[in-house]
Amino acid sequence: MTLKFSLLNLFHKTRSPLEKKLGYSFKNPDLLRLAVTHRSKAAKSHLSYERLEFLGDAILEMIVSEYLYKKYPEKLEGALTLSRSIIVNGDSLYEVGKKLNLLENLLLDKSLNVQNVPAMKKIYSSVVESLLGAIYIDGGLKAVYPFVNEWILLDGKREIATARYNYKGQIFEICQKQGKESPRFEIEEMTGPDHARFYKIAVVIDGKKLGFGVGHTKLAAEQKAAKVAYFKLTAYRKKRPV
8 A cells, every 4th residue: 555645735734634633733744744753763762652642641641541530529539540541552552543543644654565454554553652752742731632522532432332341341340249359360472573463461359360362462452351251250140940
């Protein structure tokens, strides 16, 4: 697939299509360019999006943490951490990147295989964070909140959608109610290069391995393992007579 970069359109003085999607106009367009520049296209490593990604990651975690803290005053630290990890994980940010149509705006070397889904997932999620960092530098923290609310929290709907498959959080609650020890997640196997890594993870409860999961990220593998354990822990309900 050949990528076509419309630099004149993207970084023109008028509001670019990406800025319209972001809901933010950059006072310094160089920050926008930097936020979408992959290291393969950068003359020097510090001229890629990676430093902005570092900043955006911290800002995103802070904003989502504040949001969850205020919205769920009854939830304990562990439950809040689980909710946050689902909202800001790579898969969620990858979906945001697709909706932003980042592929049309990324500056990366044509030799990169954009059909490599695991690699592109990492790039998309990284660029979403770098865009947050760029908006923060350009307009301050107040400029970041609207983007996070619209695209990542989905106006408060994200945690509702993710709760449906948050088996990890559910088995923690079940174990607490049933007086069992808290679930532990152990890496059984880790294969593949950094950009296409696979994890096999087991969930252990009271010394027994109740489920296994495989995924491109530890969180994805943990959720799959937790799903298996969840149905084992709740199986007795289905056997009860009506």
